[in-house]
Amino acid sequence: MPISILKADPAKPEGYSHLLKKAKSDLSVATEKVIPILRSVEKEGDKALFEFTKKFDSIELSSLTIDPRSVRTNVPKDIQEAFLTAKKNIETFHKAQLRDSWSVNVDGNKLGVKYTPIPSLAVYAPGGTALYPSSVLMGIIPAKIAGVKEIQLVTPPQKGGLPDILVWLAQILEIDRIVTVGGAQGIAAVAYGTESVPKSEFVVGPGNSYVAAAKSYLAGVGLIGIDSPAGPSEVGILADETANPMWIACDMLSQAEHGEDSSAILMTTSQSLADAVSVELEKAFVERPKRLKMKQHAIYENSCILVFPKMDDCIHFSNLLAPEHLEIQTADPYKVFEGIEHAGSVFLGPYSPVAMGDYISGTNHILPTAGGSRIYSSLGVDTFLKRVTYQEVTKESLNRLYPHVKLMSELEGLDEEHGTSVKVRYEEKKH
Structure with missing residues (x-):
């Protein structure tokens, strides 16, 4: 059962537009299940x-929180070196994102923006087989650079104790505590706050559908900020006849091993490349059978190869798809990149597989999914900064602009107080 290969006719987009709907994640069932959990935590702490x-x-549990400084860990030196290298690269990239406060003169007045960090953050780290310690780096480092003061790690308890790597990361990142509660109840704990768990203003990090539903629901009622609504992992690949079909197949499968609901969509102008990638996928299933059923389901049910007449058609569809990850493997990737408007993170050229960004290059891998990159950005320092606008109006400017304020406040029916608050200052010049 090879991957689906479609001749994509831009004049008949109904033949492949279903792929845009497939990317969406319906959390309604999960939300119904988590609401009682959230309410119980709110009431009973x-x-x-x-x-x-x-x-x-x-x-x-005997306790809901752990001070990471009180725990001894045993992380092999080579693993430490790998994560310390990733930490350095992530810090370097994210420090470049810092913003300076600024001001400008507008009509004789000083107006400006002051950037301030959010007060507190919770980073969710899944447990069990879905252990993603790299996401701890991705969530905490930009927050630290932004100046967030209070940071806690939320993760499910493990019968054999928390993984050493998580505790060690909590130590080197100098976070305040580890909350050993998982799932929707862990998200509720930091959203509401309990006797043992301080409330956080913001929560980021991957999780299952119940974690995603809890985050979205609590953000929707204004209890906590979140990065962006999360769905299944996905990759879009733009490629021409110069691309290596085996490498593309590997990159598609690297998304497929996230889960059977993951998707990988190749958009190309080359039928021969499409056929070769299909062959390479089948060979990989034989040669690398780990998580075989999961990968096959993701490739056969959720993924596709689209063969378009022109690269411009590929680019147009990619912008509609707005994939979480976008690889560009063409003869001139930067030329293609000029047309890209919507993607979570872009990987240019043959030596830039998604896994480099997942782990070590320095960009952030907490990204909008399910078309979310049309309105959301990747996690970064900006995520944890607020803009506080300010102004200093001069007496001269107030006197000059008051007649306009008078007319505008009268038009809106707010002249009695809005207009008067300016008028009393305007009249001062008469005394």
């Missing part, structure tokens, strides 16, 4: 967290 942990994780 720690008591609910202990009960849900016993119910869902089969673990009876």
Whole structure:
């Protein structure tokens, strides 16, 4: 059962427009299930967290938080070196994103923007087989650079104790505490705050559909800020006849191994490349059978190869798809990149697989999914900074502009107080 290859006719987009709908993630069922959990945590605090942990994780906790500085870890030196290298690269890239406050003179008045960090952050780290310690770096480092003061790591408890790598990362990143509560109840704990768990203003990090539903629901009612609504992992690849079909197949499969709901869509102008990639995918299933059913489901059910007449057609569809990850493997990737408007993170050239950004290059891998990059950006220092605008109006400017304020406030029916607050200052010049 090879991957689906479609001749994409831009005059008949209905033949492949279903791929845009497939990218969406419906959290309605998960939301219905998590709302009672959220309400229980809101009302009962720690008591609910202990009960849900016993119910869902089969673990009876004696405490809900851990001071990472109090735990001894044993992380191999080569693993430490890998993560320290990633830490350095991520810090270098994100420090370049820092913004300076600024001011400008407008009509005789000083107006400006002062950037201030959000007060507190919780970073969610999944447990079990979905352990992503790299996401801890991605969530915490830009927040630290932005100046966030209070940071806690939220992760499910493990019967054998927390993984050493998570605790070690918490230590080197100097976070305040680890909250050993997972799932929707862990998100609720930091959104509402409990007797043991301080409230956080913002939460980021990957998780299952229940974690995603809890984040989206709590953000929707204004209890917590989130990076962007999360869905299944995805990659779009723009390629021409110069691309290496085996490398493209590997890159598609690297997304497929995230889960059976992941997707990989190749957009190309070359039928021969499309056929060769299909062959390479089948060879890979034989040669690398780990997580075989998961990868096959993602490739056969959620993925596709589209053969367009022109690269401009590929670019147009890619902007509609707005993929979480976008690889450009063409003879002139920067020329193609000029036409890209919507993507979470872009990987240019043959030596830039998504996995480099996932781990080590320095960009952030917490990205908008399901077409979210049309309105959201990748996680970065900006995510944790607020703009505080300010102004200093001069007496001369107020006197000059008051007649306009008078007319505008009268038009809106707010002249009695809005207009008067300016008028009393305007009249001062008469005394």
